[in-house]
Amino acid sequence: MAYEKLSPDAGLHAHMVDAAQRWRQAAGDVVTRMNLRRWIEEEQYDCDPPTAFEPKVRKTKPKADTTPALTAEERLQAWAGEVSFFTPRGTFDAEIDAAVVENPNPAETVVVVNFKIQREGERGAYRSDVEQKIYVEHAEAEVQWRGRQLWRELLDAIGKDADVEDAEEVMFWPLRLKVAENGMVSYLPPASSIRAAA
Structure with missing residues (x-):
């Protein structure tokens, strides 16, 4: 004391x-x-005591959010930004640099994919990283559905079967990465395989 x-x-x-x-x-x-x-x-x-004591004012609890719940379609549309806000928008030649499976909690399995994208800048061409988290298991059905859709699209773009057993099997494959203005991602086969098919 x-x-x-x-x-x-x-x-x-x-x-x-x-x-x-x-x-x-x-x-x-x-x-x-x-x-x-x-x-x-x-x-x-x-010290002299303070001259003006003020009673404590209890903070009021914030009112409950009365905003109506979003529909599944609205939540899916609002779930943009599948990559960082700072990721450039456009279509890029890319290569899968890393792919790791993480389990942040028992209800989630996420594949963290890192792409090396080819970009043009003032000083010429350079490569930069883009990280994307693909939720293949999630407590929210819409998030899981979108994650599994992305995973299938990624495998299709690199010509892999759906029975990939290890995330590392997708590493170092080339593809085209398209990042829309709203941050949504889609994948295309690499430019070289498009030309070869033509």
């Missing part, structure tokens, strides 16, 4: 009791108090 740590002599003790009474009188009917430990540690007993 702060009082015992201070170990005041009789004179300091009397001074502290007098100061506490002055602080209490200054507070009036308002029950605002400083924590005794803090009051002693900060040596507030040597």
Whole structure:
């Protein structure tokens, strides 16, 4: 306890009791108090009490959201931004640089795919990273449906069967990555395989 740590002599003790009474009188009917430990540690007993105590105002709880719930279609449309907001928009030659399966909780399985995309800049061509999380299992049916749809589209674009057993099997495959203005992603076969088919 702060009082015992201070170990005041009789004179300091009397001074502290007098100061506490002055602080209490200054507070009036308002029950605002400083924590005794803090009051002693900060040596507030040597200070004049505040001249204007204000009663504590209880914060009101925010009102419940009365916005109507979105339909499944509206939630799916609102679930844009399958990649970072800072990802460039457009269609890019890309290669799957990494693919890792994560289980953030028992209800979710997510495949985190990292693409290296080819971009043109002021200083010429360069490569940058784009990360996408594909939820193949999710508590919300719409999110899971969209995740599985993306996974199938990704496998189709690189010419793989749906029975991929390990996410690493998709690594280093070329494809075209299309990022729409709203952040939604789609995949196309690589430009070289389109030309070969023609």
